[in-house]
Amino acid sequence: xxxxxxxxxxxxxxxxxxxxxxxxxxxxxxxxxxxxxxxxxxxxxxxxxxxxxxxxxxxxxxxxxxxxxxxxxxxxxxxxxxxxxxxxxxxxxxxxxxxxxxxxxxxxxxxxxxxxxxxxxxxxxxxxxxxxxxxxxxxxxxxxxxxxxxxxxxxxxxxxxxxxxxxxxxxxxxxxxxxxxxxxxxxxxxxxxxxxxxxxxxxxxxxxxxxxxxxxxxxxxxxxxxxxxxxxxxxxxxxxxxxxxxxxxxxxxxxxxxxxxxxxxxxxxxxxxxxxxxxxxxxxxxxxxxxxxxxxxxxxxxxxxxxxxxxxxxxxxxxxxxxxxxxxxxxxxxxxxxxxxxxxxxxxxxxxxxxxxxxxxxxxxxxxxxxxxxxxxxxxxxxxxxxxxxxxxxxxxxxxxxxxxxxxxxxxxxxxxxxxxxxxxxxxxxxxxxxxxxxxxxxxxxxxxxxxxxxxxxxxxxxxxxxxxx
Numbered sequence: 001x002x003x004x005x006x007x008x009x010x011x012x013x014x015x016x017x018x019x020x021x022x023x024x025x026x027x028x029x030x031x032x033x034x035x036x037x038x039x040x041x042x043x044x045x046x047x048x049x050x051x052x053x054x055x056x057x058x059x060x061x062x063x064x065x066x067x068x069x070x071x072x073x074x075x076x077x078x079x080x081x082x083x084x085x086x087x088x089x090x091x092x093x094x095x096x097x098x099x100x101x102x103x104x105x106x107x108x109x110x111x112x113x114x115x116x117x118x119x120x121x122x123x124x125x126x127x128x129x130x131x132x133x134x135x136x137x138x139x140x141x142x143x144x145x146x147x148x149x150x151x152x153x154x155x156x157x158x159x160x161x162x163x164x165x166x167x168x169x170x171x172x173x174x175x176x177x178x179x180x181x182x183x184x185x186x187x188x189x190x191x192x193x194x195x196x197x198x199x200x201x202x203x204x205x206x207x208x209x210x211x212x213x214x215x216x217x218x219x220x221x222x223x224x225x226x227x228x229x230x231x232x233x234x235x236x237x238x239x240x241x242x243x244x245x246x247x248x249x250x251x252x253x254x255x256x257x258x259x260x261x262x263x264x265x266x267x268x269x270x271x272x273x274x275x276x277x278x279x280x281x282x283x284x285x286x287x288x289x290x291x292x293x294x295x296x297x298x299x300x301x302x303x304x305x306x307x308x309x310x311x312x313x314x315x316x317x318x319x320x321x322x323x324x325x326x327x328x329x330x331x332x333x334x335x336x337x338x339x340x341x342x343x344x345x346x347x348x349x350x351x352x353x354x355x356x357x358x359x360x361x362x363x364x365x366x367x368x369x370x371x372x373x374x375x376x377x378x379x380x381x382x383x384x385x386x387x388x389x390x391x392x393x394x395x396x397x398x399x400x401x402x403x404x405x406x407x408x409x410x411x412x413x414x415x416x417x418x419x420x421x422x423x424x425x426x427x428x429x430x431x432x433x434x435x436x437x438x439x440x441x442x443x444x445x446x447x448x449x450x451x452x453x454x455x456x457x458x459x460x461x462x463x464x465x466x467x468x469x470x
Contacts (some may be wrong), residue, residue, distance in 0.1 A: 004060045008051045010063040015040050023070040027077055039077055043069070089435040089455045093409055093447025095359045100436065102299040102306070103399075104263075104355040104452065109304070109341035116337045123333045136321070138336050146269055146295075147283045149311035153321055154339065155329040159185065159194055161295035161308030162263050165226075167318065168323035169259065173225035175200045178211035178244060180237055181230035183265070185400060187311040191230055191263070200225065207459070210242040213252050222255045227253055227260040229291075231281065235374025236404050246281070250290035259292040259316065267296020267309065268400040269346055275361045277397075278405050280352025283311065292316055298335075300399045303356030304342035307334045359449055360397070364408055370448040371410035374456045378412065381464035386424075387415040395449045413443040414463070418470040427469075431462040 018024070019037045019096075027036060053059050088100060105113075126133035130470045134140075136153045143152035155161050156251050166175065175195055180203070184190045195202050203224075205215035216227055229249050244252075252261035270278050280301070286294050293340060298307030301461075308329075310320060320326065331339075341440060344356065351357050371390045379388045391413050394406040416424050421442050428435035428444075435458065437444050446459065 001057050001060070004057065005051060005054065008060050008064060009048065012044055012048060012051075013064075013066050013069065015044060016070055018044070018066060019075070021066065021070040023067070023074050024077075027074065028083075031077055031081060032334065036077065037075070039073055043073055043076070073371050080301055082466070087433060089433060089452075089458055089469045090249055090450045091435060091437045091446040091448075091459065093393065093395035093411065093438070093445075093449050094398035095356060095450055096397055096401055097436075097450075098399050101418070103303045104341055104406060105305060105338055106303070106345055106353050106355060108345060108353060109338040113334055113342045116336055118209065121333055121337075123336070133309040134321075135330065135333075135336060139340050139343060142340065142347060143309065143311055146343060146346055148287045148310045149294070149313075151317035152309065152311040152337070153217060153317055153326075154310070155308040156331050156335070157306055157328070158265065158267075158295055158297040158308040159189055159229055159311050160329040162191070162194050163198045164308075164320055164323060164325055164329055165261055165293060165295065165310070166200040167325045168197050168259075168320045169193075170225035171199030174202060174203045174221060175226045175228050176205055176216055176219050176224060177228045177230060178206045178207050178215070180206060180211055180241075180243060181232060183230050183232060183263075195228075206244075209237055209432055213244050213248045214240060215446045216244065216249065216252045217256060224256075224258050227256075227258050229260065229262040231263065231265045238339075246286050246289040246291060253290070253292070260290075261293040261312075262286050262291045262295070264294050264296040266300040266399065267294075267298075268301040270351065270357070272301075272402070277360065277407070278402055280402060297399075298339055298342075300401050301356070301397075302342065305338040307331055307335055307339055321393070321431075337371050355452070360407070362412070362449065367410045367448055370451070370456075374446065374448060374459065375412045376458045377456065378463055381460050382414075382467040385416065385418050385464045385467040385470050387417065389413045389415075391445075393445060395447055401446040404410055407449070409446040409447055409449045411447045413440075413445050415443045424466060427466045428459075428462055431458075431465075433458050435459055435462055 015037060016450055019040045024036055090100050124133055124135050139154060140152045143149065155164055182191050192202050205211060205219045223233055227249055229246060249260050264281065264283060268280050268282055271282060283294055283296060291312065293310060293312035295308060295310050298304040298309055345353050375388050375390050391411055393409050393411040395409040397405055413422065421439055421444050424444055425437060425439055429438060437446050
């Protein structure tokens with residue numbers, strides 16, 4: 001064995017020989033030679049360590065091939081040079097998949113982004129006067145027309161919107177919140193911590209399951225700055241419960257003279273009950289109820305880019321715009337471009353052009369037909385490698401929206417006859433265009449609700465490659 005070990009060590013090529021291999025010279029246009037040499041050194045050192053540590057003759061059985069080593073270095077360098085942010089196929093059925101970027105932008109928004117990003121724009125320029133303008137002007141009128149609010153502005157996400165409200169209107173003062181509405185959102189960001197970061201002092205009232213208007217009224221002191229309602233858009237408290245409605249809290253506000261703000265979370269501009277979904281308060285309804293300010297997300301039920309939208313009364317929006325924190329939280333021209341394009345689709349009634357809404361509204365018979373077509377394509381390419389079937393399933397809205405809503409859908413199930421379902425899932429997720437699915441009862445499920453045009457073709461191609469590997 002020691003003789004074989006020495007033979008393998010002698011087969012390790014010099015660093016400069018492998019670095020100058022024709023396979024690696026292809027990379028020198030994009031990668032510095034020093035980086036290629038460094039990668040070669042690391043790989044050869046690791047190879048030498050493995051040979052010296054080998055305890056079984058089988059580990060030393062295969063001679064080293066310089067072409068194979070060059071291919072391995074090439075693959076490693078190419079992977080490091082590739083883009084990290086990739087387009088994926090979302091076959092999970094989760095419409096607002098937080099890990100996948102939530103809302104898919106409308107085609108109109110993409111077209112506007114290309115037009116604006118490729119040149120200069122009047123981001124903060126009033127073309128009528130030639131003087132400096134406000135970046136909020138591009139969407140403020142649209143938001144006011146759609147929600148009925150007096151004024152509006154936008155920051156980079158809804159947590160930032162709440163943070164700004166606290167900093168501008170309640171720093172050093174008390175903010176009263178129902179104990180049952182102390183929400184935690186993704187990444188362990190919590191309402192109490194956001195309030196604290198904004199300089200406000202949290203005052204909890206009521207209990208986890210029951211809070212009454214009188215709890216807010218009796219908690220008001222000379223140091224109270226705001227009454228805050230937080231919509232529990234990512235969970236529900238059910239059973240023996242009572243929550244203070246927007247209308248009730250507005251009445252407390254009128255009686256005490258304390259402004260009232262609502263963190264609506266997901267935020268929607270349409271009544272979702274028309275699609276058989278649970279009731280979700282609309283932004284317009286909360287403004288009409290008398291809320292002084294309402295904050296909500298742009299990349300959830302609205303179906304636009306990530307943004308924190310703030311609508312409400314002019315006197316409070318003016319204070320937010322003047323706050324020093326506003327500059328740190330402002331959105332860029334591309335977000336504004338995408339948001340403006342999305343809002344205009346609402347204004348023209350072109351809701352079918354907003355992918356998020358289209359996915360939520362698609363009819364079951366259309367989903368069934370799409371699933372049957374995908375299943376047929378997969379049967380043709382995987383042959384006997386797996387059993388393919390169409391099954392009724394449930395999709396989810398996701399993104400901290402409508403947590404109790406299970407939406408009927410259809411999925412294609414793949415039950416591998418060779419290998420395991422976990423290896424199949426790994427194969428799909430490792431594809432050039434990664435495919436994300438879910439495993440249930442030893443089957444891989446592809447929910448067609450969240451598939452975009454062209455995704456079925458990608459799935460068929462990747463599954464074909466998987467089947468050929470067996």
